Amino acid sequence: MARSISVSSQEVLIAPSVLSANPLRMAEAVNALSGEYDMLHVDIMDGHFVPNLSYGPDLVRSMREEWPDVLLDTHLMVERPQDFIDVFADAGTDILTVHVETAPHLHRVLEMIRAKGCVPGVSINPGTPVEWLKPVLPIVGLVLVMSVNPGFGGQSFIPEVLEKVKTLKCWKETGPFDYLIEIDGGISTQNVGEVVRAGCDVVVAGSAIFKAQSPYETAREMRRIAAEAKKIGR
Template sequence: MGIQISPSILAADFANLERDIASVANADWLHVDVMDAHFVPNLTLGLPVLERIAQVSPMPVDAHLMIEDPDHWAPKYAEAGATSVTFHYEAAKDPVAIAKDLRALGARASVALKPGTDVDVVLDHLREFDMVLVMTVEPGFGGQSFMPEMLPKFTALRAAAEAAGHDLWLQSDGGVSRDTIEDIAAAGCDVFVAGSAVFGADDREAEISALRDLAARARPA
């Protein structure tokens, strides 16, 4: 699988979402952050808005659920049109059961790890997941600085996936920019969530292309 760029609409203009979504149409995914003000100290959007976004987005939608009780809610986001649903390991009662439910609905199943969560918690069940999201900032707010101490997580997960013969995608979310993307790619990541770096650019499509090229050159052969 090649490098994939997933702009986060957390950095978009919420009053003009359809316009801003169209402005990043050369991306591979559209990253939609769902926050409930309980699991994280921020509140964004929910099912009705995501459903409408999925209807107008030229890219498949990856719903990143920073919410409590993903065992109940995650399948509903797949039913609402998300092609990939990412839930947090820390909020889940049964991560493997959630992943099975998502796959049964035809969605990609992804589990996210906060900075303080060790990758060991998912290593025994890697085949149950299509992607692991390594948070490279504390979840909840955009515009934070990248945490380089998270890089070994990508290396460990990539090694474990290769040892298991599993085509696992690894996603980075937080502080992804031209200054950081090469180091993240070199560590084994292949899916990059970029919010401020993309939506803050004068030419958003050009920024997406530049990020993709930088990551592709840095990615291990």
């Protein structure tokens, strides 16, 4: 049976991106957050779809062993995502997200993810029309809106993507859909309120948390701001 995730109308999930943690001290960096997060976000890059290389399924497997009860949110920024589903699902991820731009048979790929027992997610780049997502929204549990061009951490937020978030929120409220809206790229305490008011349920933050002087306090403050924004946005 496929996993599922949900949030209450008052809740925003905080997802630190381990791409921005020191790879030699990743466990220490995550544990220093003292649980001030709801899931861990893992970016997988193949050097083809995006101009960078990052982790493989062994990292996800190690994270599952280290934190058996933590939601693992794996974002495949790869060509031919169908070739990666089995290894990352078997490694223990909970959510497996693929890009609409990389999968010509997207519906089939998402059904493959669901069949492996993971939450199927779909992601969209800043320059891709949000309408590309609509045919698969009935079968996804998460929609990831990229607010930077994927490939590297520490980039500046692209505010124009918030129109996509607002559209996705409207579709969810008026249609038979049950997905969470996630955003990733340039998110910090300075703009987390804005993205939550637009309709985001899950906030990914990498550099803003792991490069902060106090990652724990930063994550805690991000949660506080997000909760206040959620109240206003309802």
